[in-house]
Amino acid sequence: MSQRFGKIMQLGYVVHDLDAEVDHWTRVMGVGPFFVTGTVPYDTVTFRGAPCDAETRVAIASHDGVQIEIIQQTGGGASTFTEFLEATGGGLHHVCALTDDLEADIAAWAARGVDVLQGGVTKAKIPFAYMDTDPGNRGRVLELVQPSPGLLRFFDKIETTCAGWDGQTARIDL
Secondary structure, three states, rough: OOOOOOOOOEEEEEOOOOOHHHHHHHHOOOOOEEEEEEEEEEEEEOOOOEEOOOOEEEEEEEEEEEEEEEEEEEEEEOOOOHEEEHHHHEEEEEEEEEEEOOHHHHHHHHHOOOOOEEEEEEOOOOEEEEEOOOOOOOOOOEEOOHHHHHHHHHHHHHHHHHOOOOOOOOOEEE
């Protein structure tokens, strides 16, 4: 069995203050603009196999084809995000790769002894899974996402907008 997964297309940072991080990434790192959501609409989410009610805000930008995602949990109980923040104070939490068949990939990881840490489906019917690849909370969680055509169009919009960024607009609120 292959030990590989798809191309890493995103670096995901879990933080206490999304707005401060967007400011840092745009002003200091020169990455932007960030597309900023309100509360992400989830259909179902589990954390360590139990129902999860985490509420999150997300900001995404792209730098030369690699997305920078900033996640702030704004409500709800225990999640991979609260666990990570408690253990580390925040920072790089995961890398993300896209998949054509999330269920098959989850089964392949399970055969290797790696379970889903947190997973679910968004209201837009996009399945995702954060794999339990980093029990030490060192920023090595693998997120797998099975994108819809609409999500791919959104990612293309992010890439195009960021490639032509004027260096001034820090955020685009969705």
